Amino acid sequence: MRRFIATLLLALPFAAFAADQPKNLQPLPDTPPPPPGVMAGDNEPQITIKKRGEDKVEEYRIHGKLYMMKITPRIGKPYYLVDQRGDGNFIRQGSLDTGLRPPMWVIHQW
Numbered sequence: 001m002r003r004f005i006a007t008l009l010l011a012l013p014f015a016a017f018a019a020d021q022p023k024n025l026q027p028l029p030d031t032p033p034p035p036p037g038v039m040a041g042d043n044e045p046q047i048t049i050k051k052r053g054e055d056k057v058e059e060y061r062i063h064g065k066l067y068m069m070k071i072t073p074r075i076g077k078p079y080y081l082v083d084q085r086g087d088g089n090f091i092r093q094g095s096l097d098t099g100l101r102p103p104m105w106v107i108h109q110w
Contacts, residue, residue: 081090
């Protein structure tokens with residue numbers, strides 16, 4: 001009896017969700033073509049995958065300019081090298097690294 005009640009309580013939200021669907025749905029129109037002079041894949045990055053020793057390096061380019069590299073070592077977590085200013089100097093960033101480096105001082109030590 002408990003299983004029946006538990007199954008009924010679990011099935012109730014699914015039945016309510018199915019009942020709320022509108023009946024007069026229409027398909028979305030096709031996407032418009034890109035503006036003249038702009039190619040469809042113009043803003044998508046070109047990704048080149050290379051092997052350097054035991055590491056895998058993915059190079060990301062837009063319009064032929066290298067702006068980011070993802071390095072996946074054989075052992076360890078992947079990390080990114082990002083050209084933030086566009087001057088060719090790459091800065092290492094972790095997956096959650098924002099690049100903000102607040103000053104840190106030792107206030108008390110024992």
